[in-house]
Amino acid sequence: MQVTIKDIARECGVSVATVSMALSSKKTRVSEKTKAKVIEVARKYNYQPNNAAVSLVNKKSKLIGIVFNDLRNTHISSLFMEINNVVEKRGYSLVCHIIEDDGAVECDLLRNVGAGNISALIWAKSLEKYTNEEKKKLNDAILQLDVPVMTMDNYGFACEGTDVVFDYRQGGYIATKHLIDYGHRRIGCVAGKKNYQVTQERLEGYKMALQEAGISYDEKLVVYGDYTMNSGYMLFSYIMGKKVTAIFSMNDEMAFGIYRAARMYGVSIPEEVSVVGFDNVPFADVMQVPLTTIGIPVEEIGKYIGERTMELIECTEKKGRNVREYKPQLLLRGSTRKI
Amino acid sequence: MQVTIKDIARECGVSVATVSMALSSKKTRVSEKTKAKVIEVARKYNYQPNNAAVSLVNKKSKLIGIVFNDLRNTHISSLFMEINNVVEKRGYSLVCHIIEDDGAVECDLLRNVGAGNISALIWAKSLEKYTNEEKKKLNDAILQLDVPVMTMDNYGFACEGTDVVFDYRQGGYIATKHLIDYGHRRIGCVAGKKNYQVTQERLEGYKMALQEAGISYDEKLVVYGDYTMNSGYMLFSYIMGKKVTAIFSMNDEMAFGIYRAARMYGVSIPEEVSVVGFDNVPFADVMQVPLTTIGIPVEEIGKYIGERTMELIECTEKKGRNVREYKPQLLLRGSTRKI
DNA sequence: TTGAAAGCGCTAACAA
DNA sequence: TTGTTAGCGCTTTCAA
Numbered sequence: 001m002q003v004t005i006k007d008i009a010r011e012c013g014v015s016v017a018t019v020s021m022a023l024s025s026k027k028t029r030v031s032e033k034t035k036a037k038v039i040e041v042a043r044k045y046n047y048q049p050n051n052a053a054v055s056l057v058n059k060k061s062k063l064i065g066i067v068f069n070d071l072r073n074t075h076i077s078s079l080f081m082e083i084n085n086v087v088e089k090r091g092y093s094l095v096c097h098i099i100e101d102d103g104a105v106e107c108d109l110l111r112n113v114g115a116g117n118i119s120a121l122i123w124a125k126s127l128e129k130y131t132n133e134e135k136k137k138l139n140d141a142i143l144q145l146d147v148p149v150m151t152m153d154n155y156g157f158a159c160e161g162t163d164v165v166f167d168y169r170q171g172g173y174i175a176t177k178h179l180i181d182y183g184h185r186r187i188g189c190v191a192g193k194k195n196y197q198v199t200q201e202r203l204e205g206y207k208m209a210l211q212e213a214g215i216s217y218d219e220k221l222v223v224y225g226d227y228t229m230n231s232g233y234m235l236f237s238y239i240m241g242k243k244v245t246a247i248f249s250m251n252d253e254m255a256f257g258i259y260r261a262a263r264m265y266g267v268s269i270p271e272e273v274s275v276v277g278f279d280n281v282p283f284a285d286v287m288q289v290p291l292t293t294i295g296i297p298v299e300e301i302g303k304y305i306g307e308r309t310m311e312l313i314e315c316t317e318k319k320g321r322n323v324r325e326y327k328p329q330l331l332l333r334g335s336t337r338k339i
Numbered sequence: 340m341q342v343t344i345k346d347i348a349r350e351c352g353v354s355v356a357t358v359s360m361a362l363s364s365k366k367t368r369v370s371e372k373t374k375a376k377v378i379e380v381a382r383k384y385n386y387q388p389n390n391a392a393v394s395l396v397n398k399k400s401k402l403i404g405i406v407f408n409d410l411r412n413t414h415i416s417s418l419f420m421e422i423n424n425v426v427e428k429r430g431y432s433l434v435c436h437i438i439e440d441d442g443a444v445e446c447d448l449l450r451n452v453g454a455g456n457i458s459a460l461i462w463a464k465s466l467e468k469y470t471n472e473e474k475k476k477l478n479d480a481i482l483q484l485d486v487p488v489m490t491m492d493n494y495g496f497a498c499e500g501t502d503v504v505f506d507y508r509q510g511g512y513i514a515t516k517h518l519i520d521y522g523h524r525r526i527g528c529v530a531g532k533k534n535y536q537v538t539q540e541r542l543e544g545y546k547m548a549l550q551e552a553g554i555s556y557d558e559k560l561v562v563y564g565d566y567t568m569n570s571g572y573m574l575f576s577y578i579m580g581k582k583v584t585a586i587f588s589m590n591d592e593m594a595f596g597i598y599r600a601a602r603m604y605g606v607s608i609p610e611e612v613s614v615v616g617f618d619n620v621p622f623a624d625v626m627q628v629p630l631t632t633i634g635i636p637v638e639e640i641g642k643y644i645g646e647r648t649m650e651l652i653e654c655t656e657k658k659g660r661n662v663r664e665y666k667p668q669l670l671l672r673g674s675t676r677k678i
Numbered sequence: 679t680t681g682a683a684a685g686c687g688c689t690a691a692c693a694a
Numbered sequence: 695t696t697g698t699t700a701g702c703g704c705t706t707t708c709a710a
Contacts (some may be wrong), residue, residue, distance in 0.1 A: 002485070004703060015681045020705060031679055046483065051456045052400065053703035056391040056686050063434070072621075077410045084437050095402070096433045098423050117390045144385060146341070179559040229621055256625040262632055264628055282411075282568055286595040288602055343687055354697045358691060370695060392687035395702050 003045040011041050023049075055117050064217055064309060065118040067097045067109065067125050068202040073227070073253060074281040075298060082302025083122065083309075090310050092119070098239070099125055118159075119313045120148045122305060127197035129155035148312035150305050153197055154323070162308050163323045164301060168198050171294045171328035172205025172248070175276040177247040178292070180213045183339040184274060187215075188244035190235050190254050192227040199224075202250050202278065225254050232257025240267065245339055246274035252281045255291055255335075274336035290333035301326055342384040350380050362388075394456050403648060404457040406436045406448065406464050412566070412592060413620040414637060415463070421612050421641020422461065422648075431458070438464055449480040458652045459487045459500075461644060464537035466492035487651035489644055491663070492536055501647050502662045503640060507537050510633045510667035511544025511587070514615040517631070517669055518585040519552045522678040523613060526554075527583035529574050529593050531566040538563075541589050541617065564593050571596025579606065584678055585613035591620045594630055595672075613675035629672035636665055 005023075009016045014034060022030045022038035030038075055061035071077050073299040084094050091253055092204075095118060099109050113121065121142075130138065135156070142149055142157050157163075179187050189206050192199040207217050221242055227233030239247060243267030249255035255277035262269050269275055269289050277284060277293035284291040304324065312319065344362075348355045361369045361377035369377075380386075394400035403426055410416050423433050434457060438448050450458065460481075469477065474495070481488055481496050488500040496502075518526050528545050531538040546556050560581055564570030571593030574613060578586060588594035594616035601608050608614055608628050616623060616632035623630040643663065651658065 002483075006703075016704080017682075017706080018680060020703095021680090026704085029679065034679080050393045050395070050703050052395040056389070056395055056688090056703080056704085059686075061391065071410065072413060074411060074413070077416050081410055081437065084435060088437065089624070094435045096423060096435060098420065098427065137693090144341075179705050229625065256622065259627075260625045283595060283622050283625075286568065286599045286622075287625070307659045329707095341687095345687075354687080356690080356698075357696060359687095360696090363689085368695065373695080389687050392702090393689080395687080395704090396689050400700075 004050070005047075005281060007045065008038060008041050008047060012037050014038070023047075028073065028236075038283045044212050054199075060119050060313075061117045062092050063095050063118045064092050064120045064122060064313075065097060065113045066094045066122040067099055067113070069099065069125050071291045071328055073251075073279075074250075074283070075279045075296070077154065078298045079124065079302045079305075082299055083306040086303060086306025087310060092310070092313075094122075106138055106141075110145065112137075113145065118145075118147060118149070120309050121145060122174055122309060123149055123151040123155065123157075125152070126193075127151075127155055128193075128195045129197065129200070148309070150309055150312075152305075157321070159321070160319060161312060161321055162305075163321070164200075164305055164308075164326070165323060166296060166301070167324045167328055168201035169205040169208070171278060171296075172202035172250075173209045174205070174328055174330050175248050175278065175294050176206045176209035177212075178250065178332075179274060179276060180209060180215070181338060182246070182274065182336055184246035185215055186242070186244045186246070187221065188239040188242060188247045189222040190232055190249040190258065191224045192250045192254070199250060206248055225250075225257075227251050227253060229253045229257040229260070231259045236261030237265065240265070240273065244273065246276070246336065248276050250278050252277040252279045252284050252291060252293055255293070256283065259287060259289075259291075270335050270337040274339075276336060280331055284331075285333065292333045292336045293331050295329040295331045297326055297329075341389065342386045343389070344386075346384065347377060347380050347386060349553075351376050353377070359473045362386075380653055396485045399458050399652075400456045402434050402457045403431050403459045403461060403652075404436060404452045405461040406438055406452070407462050408438065408439065412590075412618075413622070413634070414479045414590070414618045417637045417640045418463065418644075421638055423646040425468070425642060425645025426649060428438065431649070433461075433653075439667075441558050445477055445480075449484065450475075452484065457484075457486060459489070459648050460484060461648060462490040462494065462496075464491070465532075466494055467532075468536065468539070473673070480488070487648070489648055489651075491644075498660070499658060500651060500660055501644075502660070503647075503665070504662060505537075505635060505640075505645055505665045506667055507540035508544040508547070510617060510635075511541035511589075512548045513544070513667055513669050514587050514617065514633050515545045515548035516551075517671075518555070518587065518613060518615060518675060519548060521585070521613065521675055523585040524554055525581070527578040527581055527586045528561040528562065529571055529578060529586055529588040529597065530561055530563045531589045533563045538589060545587060564589075564596075566590050566592060567598070568592045568596040572600045575600030576604065579604070579612065583612065585675065586613070587615050589617050591616040591618045591623050591630060591632055594632070595622065595626075598626060598628075598630075609674050609676040613678075615675060619670055626674075628674050631669050631672045631675045634668040634670045636668075640665055 005016050005019045009019045022035040124285050148158050151163050154163045236258050277291045280293045280295040284293050341601050344355050344358045348358045358377050361374040490502050493502045562574050575597050616630045619632045619634040623632050
């Protein structure tokens with residue numbers, strides 16, 4: 001059985017209120033002597049306040065909820081580590097909720113999250129194309145949580161927090177433009193899940209670059225995967241069948257799948273086909289032919305999310321909702337060539 | 340403000356006890372009619388029990404602590420996902436604690452974890468070579484938690500739970516033996532952090548295989564990194580300077596760093612040097628020259644940990660401490676060749 | 679400077 | 695079948 005404030009009070013011959021105050025970091029009206037005694041005894045018994053009791057009375061816990069799709073993607077796990085690093089230093093812990101892609105489940109999840117007595121929520125899950133009704137339900141569920149919410153996309157939540165967005169459109173544009181600059185005209189696009197907002201944005205960038213170069217958009221050259229390596233692997237033969245000379249892969253993982261398939265089919269990169277990825281995961285630079293890709297400043301983003309979350313929790317004055325945008329960067333490596 | 344049991348009681352014209360019972364899944368002594376009414380009202384207001392209150396009275400929460408070093412390693416994040424998948428289905432959430440390598444911090448962390456009101460702890464952090472005093476301190480801290488603890492190594496904790504171990508020694512042996520079978524005699528070893536138990540075990544396996552083949556052990560051929568890609572990259576030139584014809588890398592990440600360095604120095608794998616990794620992360624199979632490596636059944640392990648944790652939480656009869664061991668497997672791919 | 683007491687939301691023993 | 699009540703461990707008025 002854990003030692004409680006009561007045990008300490010008894011041993012020190014004071015009341016529980018005094019112990020509570022002595023142990024509190026707030027301005028104390030307790031005499032130095034009593035305080036020292038209390039602290040000593042507390043240490044002796046290795047006293048730890050019971051979090052459930054503390055949060056029951058304070059209506060705040062040291063827990064921050066975080067929701068995401070898949071941690072196996074290095075890109076997400078790096079983000080996670082960065083965020084954790086910031087909040088853990090301040091005594092907070094992340095409570096994980098992993099969610100498959102399905103709007104219905106999200107609200108269930110949120111009931112669960114809401115019951116968890118968290119002080120803030122980090123919604124790092126990809127935004128999907130919701131119907132208006134789904135949107136409303138989700139927003140209601142979020143509002144009922146009554147805590148600040150950080151999102152990794154523009155969810156349009158009406159609560160306090162920040163939409164941390166990345167300019168995926170610009171990323172898609174830069175990637176495609178780079179291929180065009182290298183003389184490619186038939187550029188395949190291995191897209192991610194169709195219903196993700198981030199997929200649509202990258203696609204818009206792709207189209208923009210094409211249009212700007214006077215290349216007509218051909219939807220046959222766009223094929224949808226699910227952002228996993230395996231889907232890149234599976235889609236390779238289709239896209240090559242379309243006689244493309246270059247591929248814009250919407251993330252690095254799928255590009256790796258493409259690499260693997262290319263090896264299998266004896267197609268060499270970049271001689272026979274150029275490939276551009278997206279994310280710049282650490283492995284991108286390991287391959288024999290390092291992957292040209294679009295960089296995302298994950299460390300910076302993670303750090304910001306962590307700090308902003310803490311600010312939202314600890315500052316009393318309300319800050320409303322704001323947006324913070326990050327920009328893409330082309331990382332030129334070996335997987336693309338001029339034709 | 341969240342709806343409480345009291346609000347529902349008022350609206351239904353019954354007492355809070357009745358509401359509590361009606362909403363509980365246990366055998367209920369509440370009339371069907373009252374129960375239906377209560378459930379209806381609860382749903383109407385989207386009632387969620389306050390976890391802090393529930394765990395304060397039950398002395399149990401729906402939280403499971405998990406401790407690890409680095410999530411960026413695909414190997415760890417896969418494990419994490421598997422565990423989460425099992426426990427989330429049962430209504431539990433994982434609370435993350437990431438810890439750098441430092442015994443001193445571990446106990447601090449544990450105070451924090453202990454305050455967190457968790458129902459079980461999963462200690463997925465690498466075991467280090469502790470002094471006896473450190474060991475005792477850690478064990479005491481763990482015991483004070485008074486919850487079942489799963490570990491990913493043989494920590495020798497005295498509490499209820501399971502040591503889930505992997506036969507790293509055998510893995511190191513198989514990897515090295517494979518290289519020896521291929522005719523290699525000068526086999527370099529790119530090891531992980533020296534103070535990790537798992538490093539020492541792999542090293543023992545390496546030595547065993549060498550000895551069995553009558554090759555004398557040369558400590559100059561062993562060099563220590565930190566299990567990151569970058570350390571593999573940095574150590575490559577040293578190990579090649581020792582005129583080895585093959586390298587046993589203690590994990591895939593470092594092997595990838597070796598790949599990268601090899602490319603830089605114009606050394607070809609496996610023509611000029613054979614490489615064996617360890618872990619079998621998904622990327623191992625993407626490279627132009629796919630990595631021969633040692634497989635670990637991560638999915639199986641993760642699933643077991645999740646299920647065993649739930650069993651420990653939910654079963655009332657005490658089960659003591661047991662050990663579960665998993666075995667390595669050689670995955671022969673393209674990065675090794677006969678000489 | 680300290681203590682008594684109320685109360686956070688919930689559960690469970692005991693009474694009715 | 696239902697209500698009353700005590701209490702989980704803590705914080706915070708209010709009174710001494």
